[in-house]
Amino acid sequence: xxxxxxxxxxxxxxxxxxxxxxxxxxxxxxxxxxxxxxxxxxxxxxxxxxxxxxxxxxxxxxxxxxxxxxxxxxxxxxxxxxxxxxxxxxxxxxxxxxxxxxxxxxxx
Amino acid sequence: xxxxxxxxxxxxxxxxxxxxxxxxxxxxxxxxxxxxxxxxxxxxxxxxxxxxxxxxxxxxxxxxxxxxxxxxxxxxxxxxxxxxxxxxxxxxxxxxxxxxxxxxxxxx
DNA sequence: GTACAAGTACGACGGTCACCGTACTACGAC
DNA sequence: GTCGTAGTACGGTGACCGTCGTACTTGTAC
Numbered sequence: 001x002x003x004x005x006x007x008x009x010x011x012x013x014x015x016x017x018x019x020x021x022x023x024x025x026x027x028x029x030x031x032x033x034x035x036x037x038x039x040x041x042x043x044x045x046x047x048x049x050x051x052x053x054x055x056x057x058x059x060x061x062x063x064x065x066x067x068x069x070x071x072x073x074x075x076x077x078x079x080x081x082x083x084x085x086x087x088x089x090x091x092x093x094x095x096x097x098x099x100x101x102x103x104x105x106x107x108x
Numbered sequence: 109x110x111x112x113x114x115x116x117x118x119x120x121x122x123x124x125x126x127x128x129x130x131x132x133x134x135x136x137x138x139x140x141x142x143x144x145x146x147x148x149x150x151x152x153x154x155x156x157x158x159x160x161x162x163x164x165x166x167x168x169x170x171x172x173x174x175x176x177x178x179x180x181x182x183x184x185x186x187x188x189x190x191x192x193x194x195x196x197x198x199x200x201x202x203x204x205x206x207x208x209x210x211x212x213x214x215x216x
Numbered sequence: 217g218t219a220c221a222a223g224t225a226c227g228a229c230g231g232t233c234a235c236c237g238t239a240c241t242a243c244g245a246c
Numbered sequence: 247g248t249c250g251t252a253g254t255a256c257g258g259t260g261a262c263c264g265t266c267g268t269a270c271t272t273g274t275a276c
Contacts, residue, residue, distance in 0.1 A: 020214040021138050028133030029264080050222065060265055062224055067263095081222045081273045096214050098206020106128040106204050137234080158252060168235055170254055175233095189243045189252040 010069060010076045010083075015091045018072035023092070026071035027103060031056060032064050036073060039087050040104050046086025049076065118177060118184045118191075123199045126180035131200070134179035135211060139164060140172050144181060147195050148212050154194025157184065 013019075027033055031054060038052045054061050065085065068074045072091065076083045092100045121127075135141055139162060146160045162169050173193065176182045180199065184191045200208045 020211060021136055021141055024132050024141070024211070025136030028129055028136045030129050031264085033129055033132070048222095056264085057266060058223070059225085059267075063264075066224090078223095078272095083223070096210035099210025102204035102207025102210065103128065103132070139234085156252090164234085165236060166253070167237075167255085171234075174254090186242095186253095191253070 010078070012069050012075050013072045015072075015095065018091065018095055020096065022071040023073060023096070023099075026068050026073050029064070029067075031060075032068055032073075033103075035064065036068065036087065037104060037108075039074065039085060040100075042086070044086070044089075046075075046084045048079075048082045049085035050082065118186070120177050120183055121180045123180075123203065126199065126203055128204065130179040131181060131204070131207075134176050134181050137172070137175075139168075140176055140181075141211075143172065144176065144195065145212060145216075147182065147193060150194070152194070152197075154183075154192045156187075156190045157193035158190065 027036065035052055035054060039047065049061075049065055054064070056064070065074070065076065065083075069076055072088060074085050075088055076085045078084075087100075089100065135144060143160055143162060147155065157169075157173055162172070164172070173182070173184065173191075177184055180196060182193050183196055184193050186192075195208075197208065
């Protein structure tokens with residue numbers, strides 16, 4: 001249909017639209033926190049979101065990734081049938097300096 | 109009845125029992141975050157928990173304060189009919205350095 | 217073209233949670 | 247003692263959320 005295959009980033013809040021309550025709530029779920037921790041080990045460019053194992057089904061994974069994306073924690077771009085996810089470190093560190101490091105450094 | 113009027117701290121997790129998911133989930137609620145922000149302005153000894161205004165009823169306030177306490181974010185001790193609440197800065201800073209400052213420094 | 221793989225959309229279900237009102241306890245003032 | 251105040255306990259209700267299965271779309275490989 002559309003002449004353009006979606007290759008831009010999926011919709012996400014701009015830096016000044018990120019709300020701390022949403023970020024904290026997004027990180028407060030065990031599955032999502034697990035995902036963010038694994039994603040944090042990836043290179044800056046991010047990694048294919050499907051390669052990080054999660055103890056849930058595909059559709060639940062989609063739900064959690066959308067929650068993280070809409071909260072402003074991660075960004076995603078389409079690459080073929082894959083989605084490349086990456087942690088929005090710059091934005092989070094700029095808005096809440098220390099928060100991400102505090103979370104990622106927490107004992108597992 | 110009991111010869112001892114309860115004046116000890118109300119039950120709360122020890123430092124090593126604090127779980128990051130619970131802390132984040134506790135802080136992810138707007139009402140609780142509002143409370144923590146106000147409490148952070150109080151002196152180190154804490155302040156009477158009832159003097160911080162919240163847009164909810166008494167019983168809902170109790171619910172939120174228990175959530176914060178059980179997550180390890182605040183501690184409470186009884187003093188007469190009052191409850192003195194204080195932020196567990198030392199524990200949180202030790203466990204998750206930077207997290208609390210990042211949250212408290214966030215734009216409102 | 218077909219077939220497969222990655223991901224999304226949608227609907228459903230069950231559990232948790234934020235919220236309230238009411239009843240109750242405990243302490244202080246009188 | 248009575249009364250008022252601070253807070254908790256309990257039960258109920260409605261909404262949200264995490265979970266799943268199924269159907270669908272899209273891109274790649276054949």
